[in-house]
Amino acid sequence: MNSFGRKFRVSIFGESHGPAIGCVIDGVFPGTEIIYDDLVKEIARRKSGGKGTTPRKEEDEPIILSGVLNDRATGAPITIIFTNNNTHSSDYEKLLNQPRPGHADFVAGVKYFDYQDPRGGGHFSGRITLPIVAAGYVAKQVFCDVSFNAELIEVGGVVPKIPAHAKNDPEVIKAIEAAEAEGDSLGGIVECEVKGKGLEVGFGEPFWDSVESLISHAIFAIPGVRGIEFGDGFQAARMKGSEHNDPIGPDCLPVKNGAGGVNGGITNGAPIKFRVAFKPTASIRKPQITMDFEKNKMAELVVPGRHDVCFALRTPVIVEAMTAIVMADLLELADIFDEYAPESGNTANE
C-alpha cells in the first residue's frame, strides 16, 4: 500500500523518529542523469527555517543506496534514505492518551492496535514528504523540456502581490506573525503548472487513470490537503458550456485553458494547471479542548513539539514532486512518446 505508480513506481518508508526515512524508485529509464548536488538543492527547497516554519532542523542529507552509477540511473531500483537525528521523542508521550485534534494519532491507534510508532507522528509524519521530494527530483529528470512549477498563491486568506515570493510578502508575513503570536496556525493555496514542448498531447489514460485522477490521488496523499481543482475548477460549475469550452486552434492547441490542459483525462498540449488547498497546521500551541482517555473526560491540550505555523509554505516543492511522479509514470506507460525512448537518456540535460 506504500507504493504508487505502475512503471515509474515510488515506495516510501520510515518513521519520524526511527533510524531513517526513505524511498525506493523503480522504473527509472537507464541513463537518466542523477546529479547528487542537484538533488541536494531540490531538497533544500523543502527545508524549514523561514518565517512560519518549524525550528526542528535536520541535515536532510540524502544517501543514495542503490540504482545510480557515475551520475546515471542504472535501470535498477534507486533507493535514497535520510537519517533522523534531531528528534525529541519525549514530546509525544502524553499524546497516546490525549490525541491531538486534526491529527491521525487516534485513528492510527485504532487501525494498528496501538502497535504504530507514535513518536513524532511515526509513519504519518509530514517528514515522509522528504523522500517524496527526492523521488520528485528523479521524476523531473526523466523529462525533456517539461517544467513543473508550483507557487503559494494564498496564505491564510491573504493573496500575496507577487505569488512567487509569498514568503517575503509583507501582508503574508504580518498574517503569519499574528497567528504565531496567538499560538495558532494558517493554511494556504498552491497553484501548480506543468508545461513545455515535452508535454505532448496524449499523457493519461481514459477513465480510471485520467491525468486528473492520478494527480489528485498523489496530491491528496500529501498530509493536510483539503481540495483540488483543475483549470476553471469549481468556477466551471457556474459557467455555461459556451464560456467554459476551449476551442481547438490552428496550432492544435486550445485557444484558452479552462480545462487545465486535460480533455477526457488526456493532456491536450496546453499547460496542466491546478490549485491545491492546504489546511492550517493541526499542531498548535493555543489550548484546545479534546478527550483525555486516561482521565476519561474532556481536557485542555497544549500541543508540545516544534511545528510550522503554516506548513503550506513548504509544500510547493512537494506538489511539484507529486506531479512529476505522476507524469513520469504516464510518460513511461504511454506508447506514443518515441523521443523519450531510453536510448536517448535524458538529453534535455545535455
Add this chain to the structure above:
Amino acid sequence: MNSFGRKFRVSIFGESHGPAIGCVIDGVFPGTEIIYDDLVKEIARRKSGGKGTTPRKEEDEPIILSGVLNDRATGAPITIIFTNNNTHSSDYEKLLNQPRPGHADFVAGVKYFDYQDPRGGGHFSGRITLPIVAAGYVAKQVFCDVSFNAELIEVGGVVPKIPAHAKNDPEVIKAIEAAEAEGDSLGGIVECEVKGKGLEVGFGEPFWDSVESLISHAIFAIPGVRGIEFGDGFQAARMKGSEHNDPIGPDCLPVKNGAGGVNGGITNGAPIKFRVAFKPTASIRKPQITMDFEKNKMAELVVPGRHDVCFALRTPVIVEAMTAIVMADLLELADIFDEYAPESGNTANE
C-alpha cells in the same frame, strides 16, 4: 488501465455505439445479495428523461453474465452488460475533421492513431458511467449499515432551496430552460455523504491510499469533473488551526466535521463528506468557433447529436457508485473489520 481497486476491482469496457458496454467486478464477498430488481431500480436513477437531459433513450436493461447464482454473489467475477440499441452513428462523422471543443475527440485521435471508435465518443462516452452505476450497486451491497447519499446542491450557479429535489426546483428549471433556449449548457455541484454505524474508524491507508486519494481518483474518472473538496474544503485554507481542527469527543467521534470524516487519510468515524464540481455539458447547439482540419481554417461548429443540457443532473448516483466502489475496496483490504467477514454474507439486508 481500465480497472480500479485492489481486491474489490472494477473493470469497464465498451463503446457508446458498439454492441454492448459493461463491467467485470472482481472480489465480491461470496454470499453478497444481488437482487436483480434492485439493480434495475438503481440504474433507473441515472436515466435521462427529466428536464435538461438527453432525448436519447436506452432500455438500459442489465444482463448478468456471470458471478451470481440464486441472488447471491458466488465469489467469482460478476459481469454485467448493457446492449446499445438507440444509436445515431451518422451524427458523428463530421467530428473527425472538426473536433468538438471541450471533448476528447482530438486527443483521442492523437493517442490512438485514429484507430479509436469515434461514434458517440466511443469509449470516452459518458455512457460508460452506466456500468459504473451497476458496479456501485454491487459495492453498496457489500456493506452493513453504511449509506451513500449524493445530491445536486447547485445548478448553473443556482442553489436549489431543497437540495434533494434540485430537478424540481423552480429556479433550477428556469435556469435550465434559459440555457436550453440559447442552445447552451450548465454545470453543477454535487455533495456526497457516507455514514452509518458500519463506517468505522480505520478505512483508508496512510499516505498513497488515503481515503481522499482514492475517492478523488475515482471521482475524477467521471467525465466532466473539475474539482473536489473534503470537509471545509478550499475554505479550510482560509481558516486558523483552532477553527478548522476537529477535537475528539467522549464518544471517540470528532465534535465537528471540518475534516470531512478523514484524518491522516483514515476514516475517523464521522461521515465522509465531499463536494464535486461538474462542468457544463461540452456538446452544445450554440455555434462555436473551432478548427476545421479538412478545410484547414477556423470554422463555426454546431454540435449534432442528442445531449444533456446539464448532465450534472444525472450524476448523483454516479458519484455514490464511485464512492461505494472505493469504500468496498478499502473494506476488503482492511484487516480490522471482523464483522464483515464473508461468513456473515451481507446481513444488513436480512
Add this chain to the structure above:
Amino acid sequence: MNSFGRKFRVSIFGESHGPAIGCVIDGVFPGTEIIYDDLVKEIARRKSGGKGTTPRKEEDEPIILSGVLNDRATGAPITIIFTNNNTHSSDYEKLLNQPRPGHADFVAGVKYFDYQDPRGGGHFSGRITLPIVAAGYVAKQVFCDVSFNAELIEVGGVVPKIPAHAKNDPEVIKAIEAAEAEGDSLGGIVECEVKGKGLEVGFGEPFWDSVESLISHAIFAIPGVRGIEFGDGFQAARMKGSEHNDPIGPDCLPVKNGAGGVNGGITNGAPIKFRVAFKPTASIRKPQITMDFEKNKMAELVVPGRHDVCFALRTPVIVEAMTAIVMADLLELADIFDEYAPESGNTANE
C-alpha cells in the same frame, strides 16, 4: 484476482453452466489487426471432437462486444464472450455431497461458503480456458515475426513418433483407447517454443518478473498442470557448469540453448523453450472411493458428466495462448522495442 498482466492485461469471467464466459483484454496497441475468421480458426484448435476428448460440443462462437472496429483494435478494452448452450447441469447435483477426487469441488465449497456455482465446476471449469485462447489470439497479433508453437510430445508415457501429430499417432491412439475402455484417463507433456526475429534480447525483468516467473505463473493457471521446466530443465541439476552454460557466439546468440532462451530472467535471443506436465483428467468413469459427506462415510463414486479421456490433447493451443499473453505484456512494458511502437500497427500482417 481474475486478471493477469500489467499493460497487456487479461481478465476472465464466467461459469461453465452460466449464461456466458469471456475475457476483457486491456492494453492492446491501437491498430492491431483482429480478424474475426482467424480468431474462429484459433478457437477451433481447442475444440473437442477427436479421439480422447469430451463429447460435449459447443459452438464456441466468439462474440466481440468492444474494442474492435473495422478489423483493428481501437485501443479500448477488447471484450470477447462465448455463450454456454450445451449444459447438463443435473449431472452435478450429487457432487455437492460427494466431492470428486482431484477436483476443486471440496476446496471451492470451503473457500466460498458454498455460494460458488457448482454446476460443471463453475468458475473452476476447464471451459474457462476458452476465452484464454481468444486472448492468446489477440496477444499473438501484437507481435511482428514471433511464432508460438506448442506440441504434445508425450501422452500417458507414450512418446509419439511425430510430435506434431500426437493425436494421430497409432501408439497414442492405442493408449487412449485402452484408458477409455477402463473408464480411466491419461496425462501428457507439452513442449512450447517461441522464436523469430521479433524475439529480441531484452524481454523480461530482473528478479520478480523474469520471463520464467511470468510464463510459469500463467502456465500453472491452466487447470491440471503439475510441472514446468525451461531449457535443460530438471536435467540441468545433474549437469556441470561447463556442460550447461551456453557460450555467446559471434552473432550475439548463444551457441546452444541449455538455458531455454533466458539468462538472468531476460531473453537472450535464442528460442524460449519449455515443457509442461499435465496430469490425467480427474473426472473418470472408473469407480473411486471418496467421502460421502451426506452419509458421513467413504463411498464409491462414478463421476457423471462428459469428460476428456486426455485433456492434454486440447492444451497445446492453451499453452501457446498463455505464453503469448505473457510475452505481449513484456513487449508492451519494455522500453527497448522501438519497432513495435503502435504507429506501425502490426505490420507483420501486412
Add this chain to the structure above:
Amino acid sequence: MNSFGRKFRVSIFGESHGPAIGCVIDGVFPGTEIIYDDLVKEIARRKSGGKGTTPRKEEDEPIILSGVLNDRATGAPITIIFTNNNTHSSDYEKLLNQPRPGHADFVAGVKYFDYQDPRGGGHFSGRITLPIVAAGYVAKQVFCDVSFNAELIEVGGVVPKIPAHAKNDPEVIKAIEAAEAEGDSLGGIVECEVKGKGLEVGFGEPFWDSVESLISHAIFAIPGVRGIEFGDGFQAARMKGSEHNDPIGPDCLPVKNGAGGVNGGITNGAPIKFRVAFKPTASIRKPQITMDFEKNKMAELVVPGRHDVCFALRTPVIVEAMTAIVMADLLELADIFDEYAPESGNTANE
C-alpha cells in the same frame, strides 16, 4: 517491477558492489513479532563458508530502518538493509567485453544500454537473495502453526542418504571436491514442504493466482532455477487418473498427496510439496570459449571472482523464504482466516 505481492508486498533493491542491498516489506500485520536475533539466525542459514561455497565473506548484519518498534511490526513498511563491504570490483572489468556464459552480463548490457552496474553482477547478483531471506523471516512470523521446510535432496546427480544433511553427506562432498578440482560446478534439487494446522483449506485464488502460479513465480525469481514440479510432478503425466487422483478422506484431508496439497489452485489442507531444480553455478574457473567483443572473435574465458562451486547448497533457506512470502500474501488476501486477524498478533510465538 521490483516488487511482489498484493498485500504482503516485498520490494528489493541494491547492487552487489553498491553501498547496500535491502528490501521493503509492506503489509505486515501490526503486532507481528520481529526478533532481531532470530532474524540474524535465519540469515546465517544462507551464509557461505561450507564446502562448495564462495570464499567471499560478508558480515550480513541486518539493519532495520523502519517499521519495527519494541520487537513488533508497527504496520508501517519494514525496511531492512545490509551494507556491502567485501567487494572486489576490479574482478569484473573485463567482463564488459567478454560476457560470461550462463550469466546475465550480455542481456543486461543490451537491456540497460550499458548503464547497468556491472560490478559483481550488479542488481542481477545472487546477493539480492540476502534481503529475500530477511523478508522470508518476516513472512514466516505472520503465521500461526505453519512450518516451511526446504532441503537439498540431490547434488550434481547424487542423492544424499540423509537429505537434511546434504552438506555433510560423504558422496556429496566427494562430488563437490571433484568439481572444484576441475574448476567446474554442480547443480542440485531442493524439496520444500509447507505444513501445519495453520495451513488451512482455502489459500490461493482460482485461475491466475493459484498457489502453484504464485509459488512458481517467486521461485523462478531466484537466480539459477530451471524447473519446478508439485506433488507427483512430471511423473503425473505418466500416471492414470485412478492412480494420480487424491480421494478426500473422512477428516476432509486427501488420503494421499499426488496433488502436492493444491486442488484447483487452492490448498486442500495437505502439505504443499514441490521440488525445484537449480542449475550448476555459471561462473567457473575452467576455461570456456565465448565471444570477446573487443577483439571481435571467440576467445577463452577464465571467470575471475569468488564463486560457489554449488550455490544450490545455500538455496534451501531462500526457497523457504520465497514460499513464505507467497503464502503470507495469500493469508492476508484471504477472507476466511479469522483466527489470523491482526488483533491476535502472532500468537503462535507466544
